[in-house]
Amino acid sequence: SHLDAADAQKALLFIVRPPAATLRGAGAPRRRTCSGTPGVAYARLRAAINHWGRSMILVVGATGILGNEICRRLASRGDPVRALVRPTSNAERIAQLNALGAELVWGDLKNAASLRDACRGVDAVVSTASSTLTRQEGDSIESVDRQGQLDLIAAADGAGVERFVLISFPGSAESFPLQDAKRAVEDRLRNARMVHVILQPTCFMEIWLSPALGFDPANASARILGSGTNAVSWISFLDVAAFAAAAVHEPN
Numbered sequence: 001s002h003l004d005a006a007d008a009q010k011a012l013l014f015i016v017r018p019p020a021a022t023l024r025g026a027g028a029p030r031r032r033t034c035s036g037t038p039g040v041a042y043a044r045l046r047a048a049i050n051h052w053g054r055s056m057i058l059v060v061g062a063t064g065i066l067g068n069e070i071c072r073r074l075a076s077r078g079d080p081v082r083a084l085v086r087p088t089s090n091a092e093r094i095a096q097l098n099a100l101g102a103e104l105v106w107g108d109l110k111n112a113a114s115l116r117d118a119c120r121g122v123d124a125v126v127s128t129a130s131s132t133l134t135r136q137e138g139d140s141i142e143s144v145d146r147q148g149q150l151d152l153i154a155a156a157d158g159a160g161v162e163r164f165v166l167i168s169f170p171g172s173a174e175s176f177p178l179q180d181a182k183r184a185v186e187d188r189l190r191n192a193r194m195v196h197v198i199l200q201p202t203c204f205m206e207i208w209l210s211p212a213l214g215f216d217p218a219n220a221s222a223r224i225l226g227s228g229t230n231a232v233s234w235i236s237f238l239d240v241a242a243f244a245a246a247a248v249h250e251p252n
Helices: 005-016 040-050 065-076 091-100 112-119 141-158 177-190 237-247
Strands: 057-060 081-085 103-106 124-127 163-167 195-199
Touching (some): 057 065, 065 081, 065 091, 065 237, 081 091, 091 103, 103 112, 141 163, 163 177, 177 195, 195 237
Parallel strands (some): 057 124, 081 103, 163 195
């Protein structure tokens, strides 16, 4: 109980990589050196020591392209990260989260009880989750983008979370299901007890300007919507991740 983070770090390094003198003598095992990426257990133990006394941040949507990058940026600056994942989430992204030392918590936006469990002991929540790209069984705009996000805000508010960062998109004069869901969630968040940050990035260039959506420069083809003369504002998901990570601690 009297160790600070620096003392604990020294203790960890002594255990994992003891001085050569401690391994000398009759019957001493051969000293082994580590190379490459540390094992998952070591990475998570090291992260726990580095995070000593810092605020826990829950990232919902952590296995998505944006959420995963936000986790990486938070972890790289020493923030403790708790990632909400599903058993059916992308295995490669889960492995990346493990390598970052993130604490994994199993849950689903369609399960309000799991959200309450995930929010316990959390100081800030970042939510990037949406049903639009990684839809699984039971996922819909209503169940995930609207009700799921509303349940997450309620869970965070009830758990005493101090700050909530929501990734949304710019408003439109037209009414359609995803737009209506986003506006309802934003309105609920504005009335919550928490400090809130709502980011409304425009089109992610890595997604919209990709072969999956008809933009294929390698094969000299592009799908044009409408006249093709309207101005479009693009943004990189890397920049959005940088804004979201900064918003977690930005005092203003």
